[in-house]
Structures are given as C-alpha cells and as structure tokens.
Amino acid sequence: MAKGRKSRTELKSSKLKHHSRNKNRLSSPFSSFAQKFPVQMQSWKDTRLPNMLWACLLASGMKREAYFSLCHAMCDVAHARSEEAFQFITHQRLAEADAETFLQVMIPITETPDAISILRPIRLLRTLPDAAHWETILSDPVPETDWHSLAKAIALCFDHQSQPSTDVRWLKLMYFVASGKMRMPPNMLERLLNYPADENHNTSGGFARASESNFSMEIDGKTPSIDGAFDTEAFWKECYESSSCHPAAMEKDNSVDSEKIAHELLALYEAVAIHFSKTIASTDIDPRHDSSFALVLYALYLLLGLTSTRLDQRAEGRVTLRCIAEAFITLHWLTKKDDPSIWTQHRNYGVGQSKLSLLKNVDLDEVPDFLDLSELEVYANEDYWQEFTDIDLGAWANKNLRTLADESGAKEVYDKYYDWSSAYVHSNWGALRDTVMTPCLNPLHRFHRVPRSPKFEMPSVLADGSKLVNRMIDDLNTLYPTFKPRISWHHKESGDKTKAGKPSRE
Numbered sequence: 001m002a003k004g005r006k007s008r009t010e011l012k013s014s015k016l017k018h019h020s021r022n023k024n025r026l027s028s029p030f031s032s033f034a035q036k037f038p039v040q041m042q043s044w045k046d047t048r049l050p051n052m053l054w055a056c057l058l059a060s061g062m063k064r065e066a067y068f069s070l071c072h073a074m075c076d077v078a079h080a081r082s083e084e085a086f087q088f089i090t091h092q093r094l095a096e097a098d099a100e101t102f103l104q105v106m107i108p109i110t111e112t113p114d115a116i117s118i119l120r121p122i123r124l125l126r127t128l129p130d131a132a133h134w135e136t137i138l139s140d141p142v143p144e145t146d147w148h149s150l151a152k153a154i155a156l157c158f159d160h161q162s163q164p165s166t167d168v169r170w171l172k173l174m175y176f177v178a179s180g181k182m183r184m185p186p187n188m189l190e191r192l193l194n195y196p197a198d199e200n201h202n203t204s205g206g207f208a209r210a211s212e213s214n215f216s217m218e219i220d221g222k223t224p225s226i227d228g229a230f231d232t233e234a235f236w237k238e239c240y241e242s243s244s245c246h247p248a249a250m251e252k253d254n255s256v257d258s259e260k261i262a263h264e265l266l267a268l269y270e271a272v273a274i275h276f277s278k279t280i281a282s283t284d285i286d287p288r289h290d291s292s293f294a295l296v297l298y299a300l301y302l303l304l305g306l307t308s309t310r311l312d313q314r315a316e317g318r319v320t321l322r323c324i325a326e327a328f329i330t331l332h333w334l335t336k337k338d339d340p341s342i343w344t345q346h347r348n349y350g351v352g353q354s355k356l357s358l359l360k361n362v363d364l365d366e367v368p369d370f371l372d373l374s375e376l377e378v379y380a381n382e383d384y385w386q387e388f389t390d391i392d393l394g395a396w397a398n399k400n401l402r403t404l405a406d407e408s409g410a411k412e413v414y415d416k417y418y419d420w421s422s423a424y425v426h427s428n429w430g431a432l433r434d435t436v437m438t439p440c441l442n443p444l445h446r447f448h449r450v451p452r453s454p455k456f457e458m459p460s461v462l463a464d465g466s467k468l469v470n471r472m473i474d475d476l477n478t479l480y481p482t483f484k485p486r487i488s489w490h491h492k493e494s495g496d497k498t499k500a501g502k503p504s505r506e
C-alpha cells in the first residue's frame, strides 16, 4: 500500500455539504450568492498581481520588517499631503501620474538603496504601463539574475492568500486609506494599522485581503485587460516569451512488490475456481452459481493483469479499478436480493448483448480486430438458440449503478472508487490533466499546464482493488459458504493485523 498517502488535505474552501443541488448541478455557495447579487469576477493572479508587481518584488525581496517600515513611510507621505496626494499605487494608476507626482509617491523608495536594487527587474518589462517612470529611478536590468528575481516574486505572491501577497494587498489598501480617499470606522482602521503585528494576524490579514478585493474596482479604476488600461495578457505573454518552460518532474511510487502480489492473486484465483467445483450442484444453467463466481474471477483477473507490466500505476489501472468497483456493486446487489429471477435477468442481459454485437457486426465488410464473431455466436447461443433471445437495450437491472449501490448499502464504494475512476473512462479533463499534462514550474508562465512525459508512476490501485475483491469474496462466501482465503498482502504492507480468512470490510 502506498504509505503516507492517507493524510487528509485541509480544504481552504467549502465542503460538499455546503453546495446546493439544483437538478444535475451542485452549486457552490459563491455562485448562489452571485446569482442574487451579480458581481464581476476579477482575478488576483491574472490581473491584480501584475498591477502591483513592484510591491510583490519588495515583499518577496526585503526583510518583512524593512518592507513594512517602507510601506508606512510611503503612507506617511501620502497622509501628510492628504488632499493633493496621489491616491493610487498600481502600475495602471501610476502611468496616469506625471513625472513629478511619481517621484513624490516614490520618495521613501528612492531614499532606500536596497529597495531600488530589488526593484531593478521591473526594467526588464516593456508591457508595464508605467515603464517610463521606473526608467527614471532604476538602473539598467541584469537579465541573468533579474528574471530569476521576478520569477521568485511572482511565485511567492501567486497564491492570493499567501503572506507576501497579503502584505502587498494590505499596502494597496492602506495607501488608499492614508491618502484620505477612503474612510473607515476606527476599529477597522486599527486592525489595518496593526497588521501584521497584532495577535489576530490571520484575521487582520483576511480583513485586508477582503477589503482590497472589494475596493479594487475603485482603486484600480479600470479592470486591467478587460478595460484595456493595462493589458495584463500582454504582460504575461512577455513573461512567457522571455523564458522557457520547466515541466514538473514525475513522482516515483514503487511502494508495492507487484511480482509477489501476482503470485498471491493467482493462487486465490485458483482457489476460487476449486471452490466453484466443490459447490456446483448441477450442470444445468445456474445463473446464481455461474455469475457469482464469474464476477469474482473476473475482478481477480483484472487485478492480476495490472501487476504484469505495472499497469496499476497508469491510467489503465484507474479504468480497471472502476470495472472492479462495478463488478463489486453488481455482485453485492445481486447477493442482497438473491432472487432467482434477478440472477437470470443478469445472465440473459449479457447473452442478449452478445447477440446484439454479433448482429451489428456480422454484415460489416471490416469487422474490428478485437471482435471474434465465431466466439460471439457461441455466447449468443450457449443457453438457448438465439432466435429465442430478446435483447435489452437499457441497463441490465433497469437501474443505474448508483441506484444499485444505494439499494445494497454500498454507496460508499461508489463514492470512493467509482466517481473519480470514471473520469479516466470518459476522458474528462480531470483525468487528462492527471495523466498527460503537468504544471510548468516557471512562475513567469503562471504555472500553466504543459504536456508531460507519459505518467507511469501514479499511486498504485492494487491495494484498493484488493480490498474490493476481498469484499466480493465475502459476498461469495455468503452465497456459497465456506470460503476462507482472502488477499492479505495489503494488510501486511500497512501493518494491519487483520488476518486472512476473516471477512474484511476493507
């Protein structure tokens, strides 16, 4: 079992229970709010971060104490000039200022050599709307080191809730307040002024972030890119074209010994086959006996196949896990019902599907290579002459798998093993993102997704498949007692003391 993968992820967002259902859609709490109070979506990383890039460089390059000392000095200058003070410090707004005003705003910075040096990478960029102003106070860039500094600043501020980005967002808001443009109640102002020193650091940081976001339309004037004052897409294009991609490296996961597992699975497969022979009551058609054993053997066969070329660590492993989950839910539901007519329905549906495939392909000039029509004909006629066989076109039980899982008390299997593995069957974006795409680790590229080398080292599905097969054998044991062998390698791997032979829920 993949050790260390059991740790839970701490969500920074709403849980499933906080979503509201409307037909086939689960709406997030925010979208429910946005329906009542329409808001214009705005992005920190795409537009507001580039608009405060100079402050991002300072927040990521200076000691925090020095950064805040400089910020307070800038705010003091603005506060002292109050009425005539320039109220905004985004690149977009600074571009609107004349040279004298720009220098007035930047007095504390120009008097701090360290800050001037840290800001030098700004000179690399031609797409910043206020580039001409910065040229007057910053020395020529040194591309060999300055692109790296720029990448570091963007990386540290990329997350809208990180400490450096919060420090930047605080400055943007604080400067607006200090220049007298915005008034706020004394208790709120105190929280803002005490950031980041007060004990309620997270609360005051959250307040600064929320306020910066709420007032950014007013502070920025126009929405960068959308209103065109600062073409932030051009900024990101300049960053992209100035540096190369760095696809994330593959993770290695070789925590299971597939050869050993294969031996155990093969031995179990043979043991189930022997139990089949011991429990057979008649050579007549017996849907209950045949299907229950065949479902278990099929799941074991699929699991065994994953071990031969380490398919358990590839997308094919997830596709197979979904098949095993479906086999489990089917058997579990059949076992709970244990109704002769339903066992027959399960078998006849499969026979009908064999006949359907045969009839669809028999007159084709070019039959798919994987189809063997002579075998299909055998399957379609094995129980009865196919002329007597009807073909059901819906789901075999006239219920979808989720309903079968619900009705048999196996919904947790559906949720745990079927939902996400289905993504790999349906080629949805989540599976594609996981399998053939990876983030580019260059912050100047906004961590965009790029093709990766084939991912053959995913976390193994063998332990999950083994748990499901064991539960299938529990059902088989209910139908045809007594059968004690179980897969046990994953208990040993995880240090679980559950002994083979005991019915196991996992």
Ligand SMILES: [Zn+2]
Residues within 6 Å of the ligand: 244, 245, 246, 440, 441, 442, 445, 448, 450
């Ligand atoms: Zn890239």
